[in-house]
Amino acid sequence: MARKPLLAGNWKMNLNHVEAVGLVQKLAWTLEDKKHDPDKSEVVVLPPFTDLRTVQTLVEGDKLKLGFGAQDVSEHAGGAYTGDISAAMLAKLNCSYVTVGHSERRQFHGEDDALVNRKAKAALGAGITPIICIGEGLEIRQAGEHVPYTLTQLDGALDGLSAEQVAGLVIAYEPVWAIGTGEVATPQDAQEVCAAIRSRIGELHGPEVADQVRVLYGGSVKANNVAAIMAQPDVDGCLVGGASLVVEEFAAISRFYALPVI
């Protein structure tokens, strides 16, 4: 089956709700202007929590051809968890996606694979698609251990999920050494690990599930490198950080299919 490419812009801790309006409107206009074909790629923004209601109102009110979601979710359903946001709260805002286990959450908030697994289950329980982020640091890459390391993270994140749940997931392979550094992995690097992720899912749940799950690459994706990355057979999209804050860049990335492979 054909997997629809997903281009997701992770704004991280950037843009307040007023600035969010400007970016989302300009992005929608630019895509409209350039005659973006929504059948060729799904475009999603992942703003900070404080922007979500505003983005929802704009996207739904103006019927923009953009999806939206959040950057994190609590493992808990509700209660005394100061500062946390539940999956049900995100579902009420019609979030379609939520990233879980981003390397910055792992690094700055001590999140491990077991917690990522519980967060993914919380999202799925509320009908939200988790974008599960995995990927190795520089030392692991230099030691040549990037594939087994990343697959161990994958196994932990998928523990206890049904084949049906796994089929609907998005997995984002983000080598930590390529995030925000300008040090993009080569298209072959991305393909190697994305293919290994799909193959592992095939071992766990069979080829049909492996064929449905979308595997993204993330790490210094820009308009000038996205086409070559997207040309890889096991890369189904990109999780974009810095470049998603620049409308022209993210619009071009979203229209990767119209760019030359260089």
Ligand SMILES: O=C[C@H](O)COP(=O)(O)O
């Ligand atoms: O979630 C996005 C990734 O962390 C990539 O960020 P970046 O495109 O700024 O390298």
